Amino acid sequence: MSEIREKDTGSLPGIPMLLASLALIVAGAYMFIALIRADAGIVAIGGILAALIGLALMAGLYTVAPNQSAVLSLFGKYVGTVDETGLRWNNIFYTKKKISKRVRNFESGKLKVNELDGSPIEIAAIVVWEVSDSAEAVFNVDDYESFVQIQSEAAIRAMATSYPYDQHEDDQISLRSHPDEISERLRHEIQERLAKAGIHVIESRISHLAYSPEIAGAMLQRQQAGAIIAARKKIVEGAVGMVEDALAELQSKDIVDLDPERRAAMVSNLLVVLCSDKATQPIVNTGSLY
Numbered sequence: 394m395s396e397i398r399e400k401d402t403g404s405l406p407g408i409p410m411l412l413a414s415l416a417l418i419v420a421g422a423y424m425f426i427a428l429i430r431a432d433a434g435i436v437a438i439g440g441i442l443a444a445l446i447g448l449a450l451m452a453g454l455y456t457v458a459p460n461q462s463a464v465l466s467l468f469g470k471y472v473g474t475v476d477e478t479g480l481r482w483n484n485i486f487y488t489k490k491k492i493s494k495r496v497r498n499f500e501s502g503k504l505k506v507n508e509l510d511g512s513p514i515e516i517a518a519i520v521v522w523e524v525s526d527s528a529e530a531v532f533n534v535d536d537y538e539s540f541v542q543i544q545s546e547a548a549i550r551a552m553a554t555s556y557p558y559d560q561h562e563d564d565q566i567s568l569r570s571h572p573d574e575i576s577e578r579l580r581h582e583i584q585e586r587l588a589k590a591g592i593h594v595i596e597s598r599i600s601h602l603a604y605s606p607e608i609a610g611a612m613l614q615r616q617q618a619g620a621i622i623a624a625r626k627k628i629v630e631g632a633v634g635m636v637e638d639a640l641a642e643l644q645s646k647d648i649v650d651l652d653p654e655r656r657a658a659m660v661s662n663l664l665v666v667l668c669s670d671k672a673t674q675p676i677v678n679t680g681s682l683y
Contacts, residue, residue, distance in 0.1 A: 399528040399591070402465060402473020407454050407480025414454075417447030453485040462527040464490045474527050492527040500600055501546050508568065509557040516553050516568070517601035520545045520583060522594050529591030537590050544586040545597075552579050558604065568602055575599060636660055 424440030457463050457478050465472040465487045475481055483489070498521040508514050522541060524530050530537040553568065556575065560567040566574050580597040587594060640656070 397471055397528045397532045399462075399474050399526045402475060402483075404475045404477060404481040404483050407456070407482045410450060410482040411454060411480065414447040414450040417450070418444045421445070421447060449485055450482075453482045453487070454480060455483070455489045455491075456480050457491070460493065460495045462492050462494055462524075464492060464527050464531045466490070471528060471532060490531055492524055492530055494524050494527070496521060496523045496595065498522070499542060499545075501542070501549060503601055504546060504549055504553070505605060506550050506553045508553055509555060512558060513605040513607070514553065514558055514568075515601060515603050515605055516549060516599060518545070518549050518579060519598050519600045520594065521596040522587070522592055524591055525593035526591030529589065534590045537592065540590050541587060541592055545583050548579065548582040548586050552582050558602075568599070572599065 421440040421442070421444030424443065455463060457475060459478050461478070463475045463481070465475065465483060467484070467487055472487060475483070498519055500519045501517050503515045503517045505513060505515055520541070524537070534540045552575070555578075557565070557567045558569055560570040568575055576596070576598045579599070580594050583597055584592075584594040640660070
């Protein structure tokens with residue numbers, strides 16, 4: 394398939410051509426009415442031709458709004474693109490197709506896919522895009538707006554299967570923990586698919602991300618268990634440090650001399666107090682230490 398690139402083409406100001414067309418129509422009508430009465434048939438025919446030429450010239454008029462382009466073609470052959478705004482005029486045989494170059498966005502539907510670990514998730518994204526090459530948008534694809542939507546959803550599916558939902562390792566990129574990196578990867582993935590349609594992807598961001606309903610409860614319990622384990626690990630690390638400091642203080646200040654058995658008992662009791670979920674009830678020994 395031969396690729397068609399946008400190229401600028403000239404156009405004439407539309408207002409002078411509009412005035413000239415109206416002048417020809419009015420003059421032709423006047424000549425026809427005035428001269429038909431004087432039985433000047435040839436001149437009357439000339440008036441008719443002038444009016445028809447004026448009407449034909451009006452067929453070449455078209456308007457171009459800001460951030461809009463007119464793609465011109467002659468009998469199916471691409472001629473060029475006009476970006477000048479306002480009322481313009483070109484060859485009456487040119488076909489003019491107007492393409493908006495305004496920034497547009499759409500939100501994909503909630504897509505159900507399997508992430509890298511195989512868990513089903515729901516994902517949706519917002520894509521901000523614009524037409525950068527109007528000729529490619531018109532001639533390289535049938536319907537560029539539908540093409541943008543379908544290819545963007547395909548890119549979202551491909552990207553979602555390449556990353557896990559949650560981060561399992563410190564240097565691993567996941568859908569939930571690295572939104573900026575995922576957004577840039579998604580934008581690049583969509584841009585590659587839309588390049589031939591003359592589309593420039595400005596931004597893309599995930600708007601919805603969740604586990605599928607059938608596994609959402611189990612995954613929530615898994616996340617809660619992971620959070621509890623991480624919290625417990627921190628508590629234990631802190632408790633061990635506190636016990637070490639306490640034993641070191643007792644030994645350095647020669648407050649009490651503990652044999653290995655009672656030292657182990659003291660460590661056990663301190664860890665129970667420091668790591669317990671609930672407040673512990675102390676037992677006061679009023680007798681001899683031994």
